[in-house]
Amino acid sequence: MLRYDIAAGLTLAAIAIPEQMATARLAGFPPQIGFFAFLAGSFSFAAFGSNRFLSSGADSTIAPIFAGALALLATRGTPQFMALASFLALLVGGILVLGFLLRAGWVADLLSVPVTTGFLTGISIHIFISQLPALIGLPSVEGSEFYRVAEMAKHWREANPAAIAIGLGSLATIIIGEKISPKLPAALIALAGAAFAVRYFHLEERGVAVLGKVSTEFPHPRFPEIAPADIPQIVGLAIIIAMVIMVQTAATSRSFPDEEGRAPDVDRDYLGVGAGCVMAGLVGAFAVDASPPRTAIVTATGGRSQLSSIVAALVIAALLLFGASLLEHVPNAALAGVLMFIAARIFRLHVMRDIFAKTRGEFALVALTMAAVVALPVQNGVSLSILASLLHGVWTTTRSRLITFARLPGSSVWWPCASSGAEPYGERLEGVLVAAFQAPLSFLNAYGFQSDLREAIEEKPKLVVLEASNIVEIDYTAAGILRQAIEDCRAAGADFAIARFESVRAHEALTRFGVMKTLGEGRLFRSVDEATKALAPDAVASKITAPTLLARKSRAFRPPSASA
Known part of the structure; x- marks a missing residue:
């Protein structure tokens, strides 16, 4: 080693x-x-x-x-x-x-x-403007970037040709050396060559x-x-x-x-x-x-x-x-050339x-x-x-909205609703609304979640299942709104269940904030299919050929086949 x-x-x-x-x-x-x-x-x-x-x-x-x-x-x-x-x-x-x-x-x-x-x-532009006077042999200027550029424009005729040659030569040496091999100490070679030129040519x-x-x-x-x-x-x-x-x-x-x-x-x-x-x-x-x-x-x-x-x-x-x-x-012109190269390297x-x-x-x-x-x-x-x-x-977090799920025909897989022209894209159970919120539930997006759910239950479902696999965190504000959402659903005549609630932190939050007490026993399931079979065993499946209102709000995509 x-x-x-x-x-x-x-x-x-x-x-x-x-x-x-x-x-x-x-x-x-x-x-x-x-x-x-x-x-x-x-x-x-x-x-x-x-x-x-x-x-x-x-x-x-x-x-x-x-x-x-x-x-x-x-x-x-x-x-x-x-x-x-x-x-x-x-x-x-x-x-x-x-x-x-x-x-x-x-x-x-x-x-x-x-x-x-x-x-x-922006930093690379700062470096470029601050080092340009040294590169062309002008005195350095303090002030804003616009003031510096204006001052250089006024005095460009006073530029020193020898300094320009040194600065651009150093920059070219570094660029060429970097192209040959990044391991080559091109900057050191450029500074050594520039120092030699200064002494030899006075x-x-x-x-x-x-x-x-x-x-x-x-x-x-x-x-x-x-x-x-x-x-x-x-x-x-x-x-x-x-x-x-x-x-x-x-x-x-x-x-x-x-x-x-x-x-x-x-x-x-x-x-x-x-x-x-x-x-x-x-x-x-x-x-x-x-x-x-x-x-x-x-x-x-x-x-x-x-x-x-x-x-x-x-x-x-x-x-x-x-x-x-x-x-x-x-x-100084050679050092300015080194910094110009650094500025170009961080200009992405x-x-x-x-x-x-x-x-x-x-x-x-x-x-x-x-x-x-x-x-x-x-x-x-x-x-x-x-x-x-x-x-x-x-x-980005506040853009998260409630979306509806449909069951892929012939399977137990529930997937976000999507439309592909006039082709069927899934099936739903009569009287059952399966919805999901695909982000942590917090004060940033909880009110949008509440609004979307209230709009959804206007269709008078008998059962609302919240697919919660992506709700990995719930804060105090969101917990209060979720409790209210459960009560809103029950007031509208719909039972409420949560499926695939996998986050340990979020589950602890539901218990700590009292949401589990509001939800009640037997309303937390490991899968959407398990929830619908337990709470709506007689619901009739029917194919859907148009997206629901909530699905229309979300970005549509084609779900995978049932075999996948």
Whole structure:
């Protein structure tokens, strides 16, 4: 295992060196701070995390979020800005550790794929706009994205041809290297080539900006000092950053499991990344995150354990101690090229095309999220993205409606009613209504359930059977409405039964909320057929050739044959 981990660690270091420098620059920090973040993330995750391959460190997904938000409180690069970022890292780490203690892995499921796609697309546009001045040799500009674009449009004639050549050359080198092999350290080659070009052709004299002297002093752990008035503003930002980290950590852990078929321990991975954030905050760096691309490099190069990340961290520490002078002539335009490549990699055009082709409604969610992240302050755009995802989930739940079931001829199978032209699609029992609700029953949809059932019993059935196989959860509000629905049916002269009530949690809720007492003895069955035979044994079957009112509300589909 040792030789595999050493080889993977060396490759990871070659990939991480330019990426961590570029991400630190994106966050408004000196390049060595990116290395400190990688050291903190790597060692902490190796000690506390679960996944054997996951790489933790400075990440370009969260850097624009906290950098943009903190820039409203302090000027980028100042001691105050750096102290705020370190304090933010401590808060984020604390939230992630709390997520581990509360087993909050489910939080990662709150962002849907369309919302995540729109969010990442907006972040990639942020990165592109923020790095374009460095790529073309113009001074960086603070302000909204629209203001930055307007300022660049005013001064485009002042662009530096040498910086453009360096930036585009670096970007082309990375793209070509990635095409040849993802294992090739193309970004490191691009930075080395750019630094050589700057020195050989004396490009600093032509106005090409470089990193300059890189500090080799390792920081001493200490608690960052900030003004108490800034704490309330940072707490909300910490929650947003922590949620984004949770989503990305869970996605990374699930995409690269330790063993095929074994569920990842996402909660334990929260602890590993959270410990990395705490350590990063104590050494004067910023919050760290799980990195899907770097984790993919570890698995692709044969890494077997977290020793790969430790080897990479030791290589970077050695670079800081003995080779920092090699970084002095790295041009900012080359780092901008690295970030441009990262922005292109998280711009999920193929996912957007797929969503657009299959669901225009959810593509609108992609567009809304992307526009919010770009047009608003980043933290506000991300907050709106999270809210949009939650509202979308709520809206999806509220769309659940009561549907009717028909029995497949010659069988004991009851299936949702559907129409196929004039062809018979099932049979019903005279005086029997079999209906189903295909979602958890909660305050979000219980009133719609009640309305649909009241409309259904206007046909005066003698027996109503609720097929409840998909009702896996019932809350207090829904339980009260279900009790009322049972009483409404009995007041209308119909008996009421529940069939296929399989959820243990929902069954406990019915008992706890008193629904079982209202339902009465002998009214809970293991199948619809069992319920109809027990409570309506003499009901006559008849074929149906048109959907009922309730079936017309649901999406129709052809049921399988009785033999199936």
